Amino acid sequence: MIKWTKKKEQQLLKLRDTGKSYADIADELGITIGSAKHKYIRLMQVRNESKYHHPIEKTEQILKYVDFSKVKRVYETFAGHGNLSTIYAKYAKVVGIDNNKTKVDFCNSIRGVTCIKDDSYRNIYKQILDGKRYDLIDIDGYCYPSRFFPHIFLLLNKGYLIFTFPKIGVQKCHAVYKLHYATFYGIHDTLAPYKDKVVEAVQRYGMMNFRVAKLINYTRIDRIDRFIFWVERKSSLDITGLKVKGINY
Numbered sequence: 001m002i003k004w005t006k007k008k009e010q011q012l013l014k015l016r017d018t019g020k021s022y023a024d025i026a027d028e029l030g031i032t033i034g035s036a037k038h039k040y041i042r043l044m045q046v047r048n049e050s051k052y053h054h055p056i057e058k059t060e061q062i063l064k065y066v067d068f069s070k071v072k073r074v075y076e077t078f079a080g081h082g083n084l085s086t087i088y089a090k091y092a093k094v095v096g097i098d099n100n101k102t103k104v105d106f107c108n109s110i111r112g113v114t115c116i117k118d119d120s121y122r123n124i125y126k127q128i129l130d131g132k133r134y135d136l137i138d139i140d141g142y143c144y145p146s147r148f149f150p151h152i153f154l155l156l157n158k159g160y161l162i163f164t165f166p167k168i169g170v171q172k173c174h175a176v177y178k179l180h181y182a183t184f185y186g187i188h189d190t191l192a193p194y195k196d197k198v199v200e201a202v203q204r205y206g207m208m209n210f211r212v213a214k215l216i217n218y219t220r221i222d223r224i225d226r227f228i229f230w231v232e233r234k235s236s237l238d239i240t241g242l243k244v245k246g247i248n249y
């Protein structure tokens, strides 16, 4: 695996700007073609290039599958350039999190959005400690949503859970990714279809907090998948059908 430096990133951007192929760039920088391509796309995402961020496709999916009459409060763990905050703020109050001050300042200029500069993986614990509840949570990071499970469900009594899931197999599937897929999703064959495994895993994580998660939509967009679940908190007795005298019969 290559360790990227600012200097190497600049070289990559410059070479790509001059029209070099990923193969030529890989040759010149002494890296693999996959590495060159993956890094270039990541840098373009950071620049909010639509071609790599897909705000239009994400928005279309949200508007088609989310019933906003049920949504008053939104929690967005990676608010970024505010592409999704702008949509959510038309219907609800939005709490956004991002660790980049410029992006946070921008999101705070959107009416209806309160954006906090923080690490999303830590901020969620604060939300839980403060007893917050949301009607829609969107996890649109560059990486997998795995580290939010299962505790994210504590913020949802009845609402939507939406997340981005980078397609498996797009980036080089090295040992760390393989361990990640196996640990969080029970995926052992990274070449086989994986959607159902992800759905099962999310439903299992929901159940750990007595939430029933139902898949509403799954959309594949270029290098990412977007999952939308409807989540409801249920009592353990309702879930299991167990009858307890004096309590539910």
Ligand SMILES: C[S@@+](CC[C@H](N)C(=O)[O-])C[C@H]1O[C@@H](n2cnc3c(N)ncnc32)[C@H](O)[C@@H]1O
Pocket (backbone or CB within 6 Å): 045, 055, 077, 078, 079, 080, 081, 082, 083, 084, 085, 097, 098, 099, 100, 103, 118, 119, 120, 121, 140, 141, 142
């Ligand atoms: C894919 S972008 C989000 C795009 C955003 N949903 C939009 O529609 O504009 C991911 C964002 O996560 C932010 N980020 C990366 N790691 C983070 C972390 N640990 N905590 C908070 N924000 C983070 C980056 O600054 C970036 O803006």
